[in-house]
Amino acid sequence: MKSTRKQGPEYYQALRRLPALKLKMATGTDFSAIYHFFFEHFGENPAFMTMGEQTRHPLLEQTLAHIARSVFKTDLSLPSHVRLIHLPDQHFIHGTCLFPKLLATFFYFEDLDAGMAAFVSSSFSGETEVARFSVKQLGKPSPVSTN
Helix, strand or coil: CCCCCCHHHHHHHHHHHHHHHHHHHHHCCCCCHHHHHHHHHCCCCHHHHCEEEEEEEEHHHHHHHHHHHHHHCCCCCCCCCEEEEEEHHHHHHEEEEECCCEEEEEEEEEECEEEEEEECCCCCCCCCCEEEEEECCCCCCCCCCCC
């Protein structure tokens, strides 16, 4: 579903910053700084949050589940309450999802096959883990449990 809001200056300002985020994603090594840039210029921009169209991307969802299982050393199922927003002209997807005791926010550049995700623990520890990822599929996918 495409947004029907009028596009003001904040909309175009956000679009102009996407190439900078893409460059940081492709070349940066400080994951926290890259994610901070994303939140500062995109995640906290109401105009940007209304851009794009909702979509599904099963491989991206499986990738996020794999990262969460690896980082938190637990048996997690696929995410729930998945919200993926696709900006097709920019080859960009961003969104949020929930895992048991975790909130994940993420962005992904399709043309780079590279993205970042931040996983925030819902415990009072305030633990946040940031990971860079790729969703490139090599070979036949293995079945993923949904329990």
